[in-house]
Amino acid sequence: MKKSNHVWKPVLAASLSLAVLAACSSNTATTESSSTAPQGSAPAAATPVGPKKEISISTFDRGTVAAEEGSYEDNRWTKWINENSPAKVSWVPVPRAQAQQKLSTLVASGSAPDLIWEYDRNYIAQLANQGAIQPIDSYIEKYSTTLKKYLQEHPELKSAMTINGKMYAITSSRSIDGIANHAMWIRQDWLDKLGLKAPTTTEELIEVAKKFKDADPDGNGKADTVPIAFNGNAVQIIRAFFQVNENQWYLEDGKMKFGRTLDRYKDSIAYQKALFDQGLLDKEYITDSNFQRARQLWTTGKSGIYMSSWNMQNEFIDLKKNVPDAKMVPLEPVASKYGKNGLYQELPANILVAFNSKMKEDKIETAIKFLDWMMEKGDMSLKYGEENVHYKLQDGKIPQVLNADKSRKEVSYAYEYAIVSDFSLVPEWFPVMAAQDAVSQEYAKIKTQSLNVALKNKYRRDIAFNPDLPEVSQLIATFHPIATQIEVKAVTGGNASTPESAMEEVRKEWKRLGGENVEKLAQEWYEKNKEFLK
Structure with missing residues (x-):
């Protein structure tokens, strides 16, 4: 350290x-x-x-x-x-x-x-x-x-x-606590009650979420649980499962490629859509811009998996107030067909x-x-x-x-x-830093565990920084809202749009906006700055 x-x-x-x-x-x-x-x-x-x-x-x-x-x-x-x-x-x-x-x-x-x-x-x-x-x-x-x-x-x-x-x-x-960023949490008491093990793959995550939806883990006799709560990090957490980030550049066989144009990005859309279509996440998450609804679902004990940040002290305290027997523990990132990737971690520079x-x-x-x-x-x-x-x-x-x-x-x-x-x-x-009351001490131990889990698996970042070329910045600024709209339509639109058609449309827009030329400039920039980007 x-x-x-x-x-x-x-x-x-x-x-x-x-x-x-x-x-x-x-x-x-x-x-x-x-x-x-x-x-x-x-x-x-x-x-x-x-x-x-x-x-x-x-x-x-x-x-x-x-x-x-x-x-x-x-x-x-x-x-x-x-x-x-x-x-x-x-x-x-x-x-x-x-x-x-x-x-x-x-x-x-x-x-x-x-x-x-x-x-x-x-x-x-x-x-x-x-x-x-x-x-x-x-x-x-x-x-x-x-x-x-x-x-x-x-x-x-x-x-x-x-x-x-x-x-x-x-x-x-x-x-070190600023290097760690995204993380997942799970209700261990729900896993124990339903006789489940913590999921280790994307497929297992869906199966656990289904059980959390259908098996009444909160024991109130009602079908009112929302298995997965999303905060602002959640979509990028799903991206990380598939070793892609919408705004990063990657080296694919030595060639610079933008994350949103890769097949892996399509797979992340498909996974997000599967969760949405099966009712495994809150269907209002897209409009929950300040994430207060997601936070409420978690802190009132209505969700069993929280895709969020590694340090969730306030959420832990509020959950314990509402559900004293709740056991909130960090969950390692799950592996996809691309292997196991760490969740988003920051570079050494801060603000x-x-x-x-x-x-x-x-x-x-x-x-x-x-x-x-x-x-x-x-x-x-x-x-x-x-x-x-x-x-x-x-x-x-x-x-x-x-x-x-x-x-x-x-x-x-x-x-x-x-x-x-x-x-x-x-x-x-x-x-030692935490207050000495029982809840604060309980969380302090979990916080140490969560930081270790958050840093255990290295997050994939092929180059330290994205190209800082004006042509790149301008294209991405224009492309981002268009691609986001296409993605939201694919995830929430039922049969009206598929991940495959969304990917085709995203690539079409990238090309229309000059993406091929920007890829060429990005490659030249990479070749010039290779040593600087390690």
Whole structure:
């Protein structure tokens, strides 16, 4: 496991300002001048002399800010950031499920924030090729201290930040818990009740799902279970069974091919359609854009398989509240005729933070100094909260949650603001970090198991990054909604469309939009950048 340069930072030995303590109880506004240290703690970060310059930053709206906490734009943590950082930040939330669409709209209208971030390097490359963001190499060299040093110590991140030979984004390394992403969960108590074993193949998964549908596993005497619940990762989980991703390029006999044009993609559509036609998943999943219906199916005990993410603590806690005897365990990816593939795993680079091309140098300087502060001091508080209020340190380094519900409500959403971070945890810390109540401890052990399961099988990625050519980005941006519509029709349309006809139509559209020429350009790009893509 990658070890951080420092396991813990000085900021975590100090409590947050008294103003934030007041916000914890009353959620009232605070002022910069009210920053004083609580008794028995080190001084809070000093407020810079003079007015702070303003910057705006995008953030994902995942719908997790409790009403009493405020909003993504205004809460205890946005106040704390503005009080302790060298900038006054306005946060611009974009819905997670439509993030790129919303950001592109803001860019097109000229109202995009100063800093735009995404996990998807392809999207950042698209913005670079459009001229919406600007190179920042010289500015990092001129204005940064902490980040500049960090990037020098992490050369493995250079390729993620570099587009067309220039640095277009800032990033930091993922902790091991950030490398893991997609995962599946299953109700072990349902398996035990029905005398079933955990499925290991795509065929067995369907058979288990049928039993979950027909054999009344929740014991209420009604045929009301929905075997499989889908969140936003689910369709890509099915793709992974067939070693294909709709938005990745693959090397097929040394030739660059786009995922959606491969036969394996057709097989993933056919599998999704089989689940839909047999009523093994919620038929409203396509319109469940914020995945709240899927979450409700799982947490109320109406689903037995959850295609989601490796860390589902909130869902676990809510399930245990509703169904105390439920036993939620991680499920390994199942094998298809193409073999066993890991579910989606991230590359080493984390969030990619880009600078709006309209930013002037004074704002760029402020933004870089803000990122330096975040990397050096701000990130840990945004991940774990306030010492002796939300956590206490064990062994001088491990943050142990004091109250799971309090931390969940007051801190869990704040990690969205830590857009760069220098911290790597150790999986064995999970039981120590968790609150000491029985449910939290039960989940901490399962969380360790889930992380191990999520990383056990390597996810297929033939090249590290997709081609960052404008012709490629433009074609895919046009092709994606067309192909998605064709796929949805095939999956939900009954006999009106088959996977075979859908595949034929997808390939026809790819060719019509110039796919053959783009494949040629992608091949040339690959040959030129082979060594860079390992």
